[in-house]
Amino acid sequence: xxxxxxxxxxxxxxxxxxxxxxxxxxxxxxxxxxxxxxxxxxxxxxxxxxxxxxxxxxxxxxxxxxxxxxxxxxx
Amino acid sequence: xxxxxxxxxxxxxxxxxxxxxxxxxxxxxxxxxxxxxxxxxxxxxxxxxxxxxxxxxxxxxxxxxxxxxxxxxxxxxxxxxxxxxxxxxxxxxxxxxxxxxxxxxxxxxxxxxxxxxxxxxxxxxxxxxxxxxxxxxxxxxxxxxxxxxxxxxxxxxxxxxxxxxxxxxxxxxxxxxxxxxxxxxxxxxxxxxxxxxxxxxxxxxxxxxxxxxxxxxxxxxxxxxxxxxxxxxxxxxxxxxxxxxxxxxxxxxxxxxxxxxxxxxxxxxxxxxxxxxxxxxxxxxxxxxxxxxxxxxxxxxxxxxxxxxxxxxxxxxxxxxxxxxxxxxxxxxxxxxxxxxxxxxxxxxxxxxxxxxxxxxxxxxxxxxxxxxxxxxxxxxxxxxxxxxxxxxxxxxxxxxxxxxxxxxxxxxxxxxxxxxxxxxxxxxxxxxxxxxxxxxxxxxxxxxxxxxxxxxxxxxxxxxxxxxxxxxxxxxxxxxxxxxxxxxxxxxxxxxxxxxxxxxxxxxxxxxxxxxxxxxxxxxxxxxxxxxxxxxxxxxxxxxxxxxxxxxxxxxxxxxxxxxxxxxxxxxxxxxxxxxxxxxxxxxxxxxxxxxxxxxxxxxxxxxxxxxxxxxxxxxxxxxxxxxxxxxxxxxxxxxxxxxxxxxxxxxxxxxxxxxxxxxxxxxxxxxxxxxxxxx
Numbered sequence: 001x002x003x004x005x006x007x008x009x010x011x012x013x014x015x016x017x018x019x020x021x022x023x024x025x026x027x028x029x030x031x032x033x034x035x036x037x038x039x040x041x042x043x044x045x046x047x048x049x050x051x052x053x054x055x056x057x058x059x060x061x062x063x064x065x066x067x068x069x070x071x072x073x074x075x
Numbered sequence: 076x077x078x079x080x081x082x083x084x085x086x087x088x089x090x091x092x093x094x095x096x097x098x099x100x101x102x103x104x105x106x107x108x109x110x111x112x113x114x115x116x117x118x119x120x121x122x123x124x125x126x127x128x129x130x131x132x133x134x135x136x137x138x139x140x141x142x143x144x145x146x147x148x149x150x151x152x153x154x155x156x157x158x159x160x161x162x163x164x165x166x167x168x169x170x171x172x173x174x175x176x177x178x179x180x181x182x183x184x185x186x187x188x189x190x191x192x193x194x195x196x197x198x199x200x201x202x203x204x205x206x207x208x209x210x211x212x213x214x215x216x217x218x219x220x221x222x223x224x225x226x227x228x229x230x231x232x233x234x235x236x237x238x239x240x241x242x243x244x245x246x247x248x249x250x251x252x253x254x255x256x257x258x259x260x261x262x263x264x265x266x267x268x269x270x271x272x273x274x275x276x277x278x279x280x281x282x283x284x285x286x287x288x289x290x291x292x293x294x295x296x297x298x299x300x301x302x303x304x305x306x307x308x309x310x311x312x313x314x315x316x317x318x319x320x321x322x323x324x325x326x327x328x329x330x331x332x333x334x335x336x337x338x339x340x341x342x343x344x345x346x347x348x349x350x351x352x353x354x355x356x357x358x359x360x361x362x363x364x365x366x367x368x369x370x371x372x373x374x375x376x377x378x379x380x381x382x383x384x385x386x387x388x389x390x391x392x393x394x395x396x397x398x399x400x401x402x403x404x405x406x407x408x409x410x411x412x413x414x415x416x417x418x419x420x421x422x423x424x425x426x427x428x429x430x431x432x433x434x435x436x437x438x439x440x441x442x443x444x445x446x447x448x449x450x451x452x453x454x455x456x457x458x459x460x461x462x463x464x465x466x467x468x469x470x471x472x473x474x475x476x477x478x479x480x481x482x483x484x485x486x487x488x489x490x491x492x493x494x495x496x497x498x499x500x501x502x503x504x505x506x507x508x509x510x511x512x513x514x515x516x517x518x519x520x521x522x523x524x525x526x527x528x529x530x531x532x533x534x535x536x537x538x539x540x541x542x543x544x545x546x547x548x549x550x551x552x553x554x555x556x557x558x559x560x561x562x563x564x565x566x567x568x569x570x571x572x573x574x575x576x577x578x579x580x581x582x583x584x585x586x587x588x589x590x591x592x593x594x595x596x597x598x599x600x601x602x603x604x605x606x607x608x609x610x611x612x613x614x615x616x617x618x619x620x621x622x623x624x625x626x627x628x629x630x631x632x633x634x635x636x637x638x639x640x641x642x643x644x645x646x647x648x649x650x651x652x653x654x655x656x657x658x659x660x661x662x663x664x665x666x667x668x669x670x671x672x673x674x675x676x677x678x679x680x681x682x683x684x685x686x687x688x689x690x691x692x693x694x695x696x697x698x699x700x701x702x703x704x705x706x707x708x709x710x711x712x713x714x715x716x717x718x719x720x721x722x723x724x725x726x727x728x729x730x731x732x733x734x735x736x737x738x739x740x741x742x743x744x745x746x747x748x749x750x751x752x753x754x755x756x
Contacts, residue, residue, distance in 0.1 A: 026326060027142070030329075031330065032570065035323075048366075048466055050466070052462070055174075057174060059574075
């Protein structure tokens, strides 16, 4: 299952293992390229506020509460 | 479906890929903005001719997917399936093909006749990305053209291909394989449909996959059928089964298959240089999204925009003022020459020219300000602001995504409140709706401008900036308080793409600014005109009293209300009347002053006239500031109250809004005026 996204450091590439965000939002994230098995890179992770990810070539800002519910492991 | 003689073209694409730029470039000024039937989503339509073909171009909402959960996403598939467009031009960002092709695949699955337009090719090339356009076209079996929407490059080729596709009526033949288990499921659903209904093969194909995805539109189609219950059960059982086999959510499963297909495709057609430099966007983002610098930089940008707005609009305002004054004088001369009765002269000069004219002078400010706002939006900075602000919005109980309705609210509160529909929980929506009225809208700006022009000519930028800052602070604080009252809610999730920075097209920004200006002018020609005349009437009767004096009807009304405002520093009847009529629309406050003090009230620039002198006897700088704050915070206009009534389906919340905004306005103005007086201002 891995660790929560917010625990990774900037620059790490993470392979998503599990998204626990509720059905509708999980769908929205899938559309953006954030689904089980996707690779994302952490671009910004301040100690508070949203994190910024590189997903499929674009930057996506994701609320901290949501990022907390997404798990992955370093590749 | 009736076939037209002209060609119907839909324009689809992700957000931030230059879709609007292409739309504007193709249709120019021949645009029409309306609503999609039965929906609140804006529909933009335009026409253009190419050779002897008349094309109707429909701008489809920018989305990341066509599987519909929201109204915006449903629009595109509805359009394709109901209106049978001849061509769908799908514009994609060449620098980010992998993400963008997701919609292409869905469009092709829907059976849409697609022409793929690769935009921003040169930008991609400078980042080391090259695309084998021919191979892409062969693999997808659709025409692919390279365009430059901003510089209008490649349009001839694009339109040629569009024409060809329209003539051939060729349907795409792309078929994705979703894996054995999924295919089995799809077959089961299709078999059910074959047994129970008469859909075409393509429709079966589409329905099966969309039912698996829990798509709103396909569910609606099925719900009307007598076999609905059985089919829904079949789909549900199969979804559960699939999710168990793959250990994944069904959306993740389908999305990953689509993206896997796309990755296979892009691996062949996209060539990416390995030694990519740090891009310009990354460098800029290091500062603009910095955890310490982000907010100060944003405030700095807004401040600069105000300063620049005043600086640039001043000469145009002067021109407008002198034109209006000249018009007033000429009109008066003409009226005298033809012996018009005195009351007609008074109605036209004091009422209409005084009222409406005082508003028209603010057109340049609205135009320039929204030109800059469009720049923030189109350059990609606004998404960063949403990111930066999310941290702070959260602290105050508001959701980061509420920032978008918030920003819209600065233009006009009404679309801001309507945009709260993107928030998912009811409580988040209600909270945001009740806070947005404190966001200072474009209609309030003329009031501030009038007062700073007379009372703070030296410090206009600073004073207006402080009003905007107060607006933000009060909205945040009230969010915090309302959250306590309404109880904690499950926050709607926040996710937003941060597009690459780019230089916006001047044309696009001009169109955006013009849309705002036009709304403003229309309002001046209708509601403000009518109320200027009503106020003139009230100011002239009963017969025999001096026009606009305390003995007139309006004077009597004002004097009744005025004592309530005395502790705030503006307890005189003209201010009371203006505020009362401001409920109709905030600009009416200015036009009312215009009607009551006389035509030369328009003292936006530094040309303080003799009438401004009488304005100065009613207000001091302190009471003027108190008045501006009151206008900022008190009851929003009637349109806002009405839209909140509509959105909440209740009278409770709009009534609550009227009471609590006025209470807060009164308290803030009271404190500012009383403390200011004590300090000797």
